[in-house]
Amino acid sequence: MSDQKITQVRGRAIPMPGDDIDTDRITPARFLTALTWKGIEKALFCDERENTPDHPIDNPNYKGAKILFVGKNFGSGSSREHAPQAIKRFGIDAIVGVSFAEIFAGNSLAIGMPLMTASAEEIQKLIAHTQKNSETEYTADLETLTLSWGDESLSVGMLEERRQSFLKGTWNILAILRANLPQVREVAEGLPYMREFQD
Amino acid sequence: MSERTLYDKIWDSHIVAQLESGQYQLFIGLHLIHEVTTPQAFASMKETGSKMAFPERTVATADHITPTLTKLRPFKDDLAESMMSALEQNVDEFGVRFLNWASGKQGIVHVIGPELGLSQPGMTIACGDSHTSTHGAVGSLGFGIGTTEVGFVLETQTIVLNRLKVHRINVNGELNKGVYAKDVILRIIHDLGIKGGLGNAYEYAGKVIDEMGMEGRMTVCNMSIEGGARIGYVNPDQTTFDYLEGREFTPKGEAFERAKDYWKSVASDADAEYDQVTDIEGGSIEPMVTWGINPGQSVGISENLPDPKSFEGEDIKTAERGYEFMALKPGDKIAGTKIDVAFLGSCTNSRISDLREGARVMKGNKVNPRVRMLVVPGSQQVQAQAEEEGLHEIFREAGAEWGNAGCSMCLGMNPDKLVGAERSISSSNRNFIGRQGSPRGRTHLGSPATVAASAIEGCLTNPADVVGD
Numbered sequence: 228m229s230d231q232k233i234t235q236v237r238g239r240a241i242p243m244p245g246d247d248i249d250t251d252r253i254t255p256a257r258f259l260t261a262l263t264w265k266g267i268e269k270a271l272f273c274d275e276r277e278n279t280p281d282h283p284i285d286n287p288n289y290k291g292a293k294i295l296f297v298g299k300n301f302g303s304g305s306s307r308e309h310a311p312q313a314i315k316r317f318g319i320d321a322i323v324g325v326s327f328a329e330i331f332a333g334n335s336l337a338i339g340m341p342l343m344t345a346s347a348e349e350i351q352k353l354i355a356h357t358q359k360n361s362e363t364e365y366t367a368d369l370e371t372l373t374l375s376w377g378d379e380s381l382s383v384g385m386l387e388e389r390r391q392s393f394l395k396g397t398w399n400i401l402a403i404l405r406a407n408l409p410q411v412r413e414v415a416e417g418l419p420y421m422r423e424f425q426d
Numbered sequence: 427m428s429e430r431t432l433y434d435k436i437w438d439s440h441i442v443a444q445l446e447s448g449q450y451q452l453f454i455g456l457h458l459i460h461e462v463t464t465p466q467a468f469a470s471m472k473e474t475g476s477k478m479a480f481p482e483r484t485v486a487t488a489d490h491i492t493p494t495l496t497k498l499r500p501f502k503d504d505l506a507e508s509m510m511s512a513l514e515q516n517v518d519e520f521g522v523r524f525l526n527w528a529s530g531k532q533g534i535v536h537v538i539g540p541e542l543g544l545s546q547p548g549m550t551i552a553c554g555d556s557h558t559s560t561h562g563a564v565g566s567l568g569f570g571i572g573t574t575e576v577g578f579v580l581e582t583q584t585i586v587l588n589r590l591k592v593h594r595i596n597v598n599g600e601l602n603k604g605v606y607a608k609d610v611i612l613r614i615i616h617d618l619g620i621k622g623g624l625g626n627a628y629e630y631a632g633k634v635i636d637e638m639g640m641e642g643r644m645t646v647c648n649m650s651i652e653g654g655a656r657i658g659y660v661n662p663d664q665t666t667f668d669y670l671e672g673r674e675f676t677p678k679g680e681a682f683e684r685a686k687d688y689w690k691s692v693a694s695d696a697d698a699e700y701d702q703v704t705d706i707e708g709g710s711i712e713p714m715v716t717w718g719i720n721p722g723q724s725v726g727i728s729e730n731l732p733d734p735k736s737f738e739g740e741d742i743k744t745a746e747r748g749y750e751f752m753a754l755k756p757g758d759k760i761a762g763t764k765i766d767v768a769f770l771g772s773c774t775n776s777r778i779s780d781l782r783e784g785a786r787v788m789k790g791n792k793v794n795p796r797v798r799m800l801v802v803p804g805s806q807q808v809q810a811q812a813e814e815e816g817l818h819e820i821f822r823e824a825g826a827e828w829g830n831a832g833c834s835m836c837l838g839m840n841p842d843k844l845v846g847a848e849r850s851i852s853s854s855n856r857n858f859i860g861r862q863g864s865p866r867g868r869t870h871l872g873s874p875a876t877v878a879a880s881a882i883e884g885c886l887t888n889p890a891d892v893v894g895d
Contacts, residue, residue: 245747246740247620247720251858255865256837260491260505262465262512274865298740300621300654303720304858305837306556307463308572326624329656330556333587334572347739388448388588397446404451404582408479410442411584414453415480418439419688420546421455424681 231396233341236321236367238293241283242354248297249304250331254313256305267309268316284317288361296353297324302331311335321367323374323383325350336389339398343367343374343383369393431592431694432661433627436567440550442584449586454569455549457484457579458535459522461491461513462839463554467577468516478520480583485544486517487525489534490839494802494829497527506840520580533805533831536560536773540644541807543673547662547689552579557773557855559650562659563643564666565692567627570651590657591625591701596632599708604890606783607642608775608853608873610634612714612724614646615653617706620722623655626701629694630660634708640669641777648774649855652721661693713888716857716871717760718748723857727876727888731756751859752868753847761886763870765849768799768881769862770874771829772836772854776804778811780853780874785817787878787889788824794884799826800842802834826881838863851880 258270276282283289295314301324302310311334314322322335323343335342345353353374357363365376369390373380392398415421430438442451464486471478478484491506501507517524525531531538536557539545547565551558554576561568575585595618597610615622628650635643643660650658660666667686670676677685712726723745725731733756734745749756754763770776770784781803793799801821803809809831812818818828835842836854843863844850850862850869853876857869872880875889882892 246744249720249856249858251837251856251861255860256839257863259462259839260503260509262508263469264466274860278865300624303620303654304556304651304856306554306558306570306572308466308554308574311572326621328654329590329624330570330572330651333575336586337572337574337578386588391447392445392449395446400445400586401578401581403445404578404584404586407443407451407584408582411451411453411479411582414440414442415583418453418455419684420549424677424684424688 231339231399233339233393234369236293236341237364239289239291239361239363240294240296240357240365241289241292242296242357243283244298244354246299247303248301250302250307250310251304253302253310254307259307259309264312264316267313270309271313271317291318293318293320294365294367295319295322296350296357297322298350299325299347301327303328306330308334311338311340315340323353323367336392336398341367341369341385341393343385345374345381345383349381429695429697429699431629431698431700432565432659432692433567433590433592433629433657435692436548436550437589445586449588451584452550452587454552454579454583454585455483456544456551457583458539458551458553459484459486459576460535460555461488461509463573464516464576465509465512466573467580468520470577471580476581478580481521483583484522484580485525486513486522487532487535487538488513490833490837492832493841494832494834495827495841497830530806533808534773534776534833536648537776537804537808540564540640541673541805543670543676546670546676547666548692552585556651557648559656559658560644560648560773562647562650562657563640564670565659565662565689567657567659570656590627592629593623593626593702593704594629594631594700596703596705597630597634597708598632598705599634601634601708601711604875605711605713606873606875607638607645609711609714611646611649612716612721612871613711614706615649615722616714616724618653618704620652620720621654623650623653626655627657627659628653628655630658635660636663639779640665641779644777645774649721652855662689713873713876715760715876715886717752717754718745719751719857719859720744721855721857721871723748725760727761727886729760731758731760733757761888763886765797765851765880765885767844767848767850768793768797768877769835769850769852769854770877771800771802771804771834773804773833774855775853775874776802776808778808781808781812781817784874784878785820787875787893788882789820791824791882791892793825793881796884797881799881800829800835801826802829803831805831835862837861851877851886853877
């Protein structure tokens, strides 16, 4: 599974200022009635894009960006995987933010999109820098835990277990979970409710 | 071994393996599924020809897209109809128990789990819905998961997790009359913030929680995720056992006695260690309503709206954005804000005790002619009970619509939606922009009693002002 290793994401960035951007804003509920992920990127921030002429997602300066800069508690609210799916299918391969909601982080790991953290001050600087210099190419490096551009570089954080999943290429974990089915059955047999408390 | 929390105990007994990354593979005792977050998972299983590992541990229902004012098929919305057909096909093909309309047990997934005794203490419970934290009320760990993870559970009955910290929240003393579980959890989120629970499980305790009924505990645990905590739970006690006894999937007879012993053993030890402890005085809580665009932006119904400058950092901007979107001004009173819609329902507040409280306020009164009120029971069984008690007549006589079970106006995925810039008082869980189906719709969250009182007065109202207690 070495081809699934994710060690680095390089590219320009989209700055998305603001805290607590919830998954209802990222992908409004009325777009969840599709049976496949195909085209879900069209729902990305669609309500606020309609009402915001200079929305970062539509700003031609950021076209083709691979990295998203966000604030605190990004992806809060609903567990809908449609949110990270829409972001990834839009073309984003990594998100750097102050903090992320727990379910959103789990979903992002499951679909192979690394999330990195930096302090609120650093994120603010990155957002301001990108707004002025949209052509800046960033390198988000999972091995060295750094985000670098030009001559500059800063340390970023990642939950170590999630970092290892990307570095080892084990984020796409279904095959491994399946291989553990004998142990799964063992654990199940040890749980009294699985035997309906019959003994 | 002592000094363990309920979280520690359930976590430890469900570990299948520690993975190479350091994360844990955890066994899931009960998997609840619904129509919205499963089609891609089933589709990918069909593609690979995979089978379910424990089909008997998954239970399906339909709630998010189901219309509440008609049972006619096909649904008017083609996409909703195809989503429903896909679920019907999938449960049929994979042999999953499906609690549909015909079964008489359909309802919101987080209402029917406890109601049928499917959700039990000591279990791990997963569902592709963030409000799975609700099931923590019975002393289980309820994980909201995404669709890829739903696929993991279907195929292996496991998910991959990092261990959380445990934050104990004691609600001490007594609640004042007219203050409900909804007010308690809104106050907790107000005090700890919507990011306060990131990386944490919340253990709710203290005299107020001890004395609270099961349905109130479900309301509290339901909104854990709104405070950033993926998990929220209450230790199982006599209230839990009394609630579960006799329910369809609860063990019977001697098995029930054995179950009770096990359930008692999973409760947190008296000397358990917590990463953090917070105390809140129950007597200081008043009926709460939200004024902004996240569930942390709330005030007591008697209070004036806060100055954005009273917040810190980005929260100042979020407050300003909240005021702009909600068309409200700092310093104004929240009570008296005119509303267009009142919604009583959702996985937070659609159980029989919620409907009884709403009806108690509503009885003998009329819904203000400017207001559209919708009352939607959480399940067919709640609906049947309410109708037996005549609650539907009270609501209908007052001028409210009485719907069939479903998520209804909580989330804008079915015909029940706000229109344009309508303003609602809602017993649901999220006041996010666009949440109730209109990108410009404005939502205030409150308890069922506050919803009913506000519907009568046509503006945000303290229920005590209507019922006089």
